[in-house]
Amino acid sequence: MRDGTIVVAGASLAALRGAEALRANGFAGRLILVGDEPHLPYDRPPLSKHVLTGEIAPDATTLPGVGTVEAEWRLGVAARGLDRAGRALVLADGARIPFDRLLIATGARARPWPKPGEARLAGVHTLRSRDDAASLATTLATVRKRVLILGAGFIGCEVASSILALGLPVTVVDPAQSPLAQALGGVVGGFMAGRMEVAGVDLRLGTQVTHLEGDGAVRGARLDDGATIEADCVVVALGAVRNTDWLAGSGLQADEGGLSCDSACRALDEAGRPVPDIFAAGDVARVPYWLDGGRPVALEHWGNAVAQAAHAARAMLDGPEAAGAYAELPAFWSSQFGLNIKSLGLTEGADAVAIVQGSPRAGRFLAVYGRAGRTIAAVSVDAGRWLPAYEGPIRDGAPFPPITGGADQPDPDPVPPGLPAREAA
The missing domain is CATH 3.30.390.30 (FAD/NAD-linked reductase, C-terminal dimerisation domain)
Structure with missing residues (x-):
C-alpha cells in the first residue's frame, strides 16, 4: 500500500529517517510529521559535547535531509491522544489528524529530579533537547562555584567531560560503585573512574543526593552520607522516560519503558496482539531482541533509530512478512575524557x-x-x-571468549563484569 495518509508522531531522528524511507520505497500519499518541539529534526549527540563547549551553536544541529523530504510538518504541538477506532491522532491544541497508518516515534525525555520544588530551582537542568543544551550552556557561562552532576551514565559522563573542557570544577555523584556501571559494568567502569579522576573530576561513588538546597536558585546539595556540596549549577542525568503518556487509554501496551512491538515494529495491544496500522521506531519502541530469546528491549542508540525506522517503513508499505524480523545488531559510541x-x-x-x-x-x-x-x-x-x-x-553466539591466540593478544582471563542484576522479564 503506497497511497493514503501516513502520520508520524514525533519529529526527531527516527521520525525523519522513517519519512525518508517511506518516500524512498515508493510511498506517494500524504505524509505528515507532528512534533512537540518547534524545531525541525536535529542531531542529539552533539548536545552533550560540542554545543556545551561552544564549538557548535544549538541551531546548527539540524539533521541533513530535512529540506528534501516531501512532507507536511506540524511542529510545536504535542500528540495528546490516540483515537484508534477513529484512526486519528489527537493533538494538544484539540486538532485531530486522520491517518491510514501511524508511525510512533515520540522518543524519550530526561527523567527529572523527583522533588518538583527543588527541580524548579534556577540552575537545575536536565539535558535531552536542543533548548535544554542552550539553557545549560547559558548557565555554565555564569558558574562561579561548581557544577554538580547527578548520575554517572553516558550523558552524565559526557557532560562532565565537556564541563572540564570549559575549565569549570565538576563533581559527579552516583550510587553505583563505578561510572557507566549500568551499561559497561564495574571492570570497564573502574577504568573510567580512574580516567575521570585523573582528568580532575570529583567523583563521589556509592552515594547519592538526598535533596538540593537553595532559595530561588540552587546553592548545593546534601548527600546521604551527610556530606554537602556547594554548586551553582546542577545537571540531573538520571536516565530517560519514554514518551508514552499520551497513549493512555489507547489500548496499546505502553508504559514509561516504551511501547511494546512485535519483530516487524507493529505496536501491540494490551492483549499482546499486533495492530496492523500502527508501527513504532526509535527510543520509544520496545522490540524483541533476537539475540536474547526475543526479550523486549527499547534502545536509545542513534544507529538503532535509523535502522529501526527504515525497517518499520518497509513493514508499513510491503507488509510484516516481506520486511521480516528486525535484526539489527545494537551499536553505540561515546566520546569523553x-x-x-x-x-x-x-x-x-x-x-x-x-x-x-x-x-x-x-x-x-x-x-x-x-x-x-x-x-x-x-x-x-x-x-x-x-x-x-x-x-x-x-x-x-560463538563460544566465549571467541577469538584467542592472536600475536598481540593478552591471555584472556574472564572475570565477573560487575553489571547490575538483570530484572526479571
Whole structure:
C-alpha cells in the first residue's frame, strides 16, 4: 500500500529517517510529521559535547535531509491522544489528524529530579533537547562555584567531560560503585573512574543526593552520607522516560519503558496482539531482541533509530512478512575524557568479561562479554579497529571468549563484569 495518509508522531531522528524511507520505497500519499518541539529534526549527540563547549551553536544541529523530504510538518504541538477506532491522532491544541497508518516515534525525555520544588530551582537542568543544551550552556557561562552532576551514565559522563573542557570544577555523584556501571559494568567502569579522576573530576561513588538546597536558585546539595556540596549549577542525568503518556487509554501496551512491538515494529495491544496500522521506531519502541530469546528491549542508540525506522517503513508499505524480523545488531559510541568508546551487542545479563586486546593499563583495550559460555557483546576503548572482528561471533553466539591466540593478544582471563542484576522479564 503506497497511497493514503501516513502520520508520524514525533519529529526527531527516527521520525525523519522513517519519512525518508517511506518516500524512498515508493510511498506517494500524504505524509505528515507532528512534533512537540518547534524545531525541525536535529542531531542529539552533539548536545552533550560540542554545543556545551561552544564549538557548535544549538541551531546548527539540524539533521541533513530535512529540506528534501516531501512532507507536511506540524511542529510545536504535542500528540495528546490516540483515537484508534477513529484512526486519528489527537493533538494538544484539540486538532485531530486522520491517518491510514501511524508511525510512533515520540522518543524519550530526561527523567527529572523527583522533588518538583527543588527541580524548579534556577540552575537545575536536565539535558535531552536542543533548548535544554542552550539553557545549560547559558548557565555554565555564569558558574562561579561548581557544577554538580547527578548520575554517572553516558550523558552524565559526557557532560562532565565537556564541563572540564570549559575549565569549570565538576563533581559527579552516583550510587553505583563505578561510572557507566549500568551499561559497561564495574571492570570497564573502574577504568573510567580512574580516567575521570585523573582528568580532575570529583567523583563521589556509592552515594547519592538526598535533596538540593537553595532559595530561588540552587546553592548545593546534601548527600546521604551527610556530606554537602556547594554548586551553582546542577545537571540531573538520571536516565530517560519514554514518551508514552499520551497513549493512555489507547489500548496499546505502553508504559514509561516504551511501547511494546512485535519483530516487524507493529505496536501491540494490551492483549499482546499486533495492530496492523500502527508501527513504532526509535527510543520509544520496545522490540524483541533476537539475540536474547526475543526479550523486549527499547534502545536509545542513534544507529538503532535509523535502522529501526527504515525497517518499520518497509513493514508499513510491503507488509510484516516481506520486511521480516528486525535484526539489527545494537551499536553505540561515546566520546569523553579524550577516549572513544564503542560497543556492539548488549552487555545486559553478562556473567563474564575478558580483556582480549590491549590493556586498561595502556589506556586502549577491547573487552568481550559472555553469558552462559556464549559471546554477547564487545566494548572498545580507543581500540575501534579491533571491534569489527567480533560482530560475527556476537551474531552467532560463538563460544566465549571467541577469538584467542592472536600475536598481540593478552591471555584472556574472564572475570565477573560487575553489571547490575538483570530484572526479571
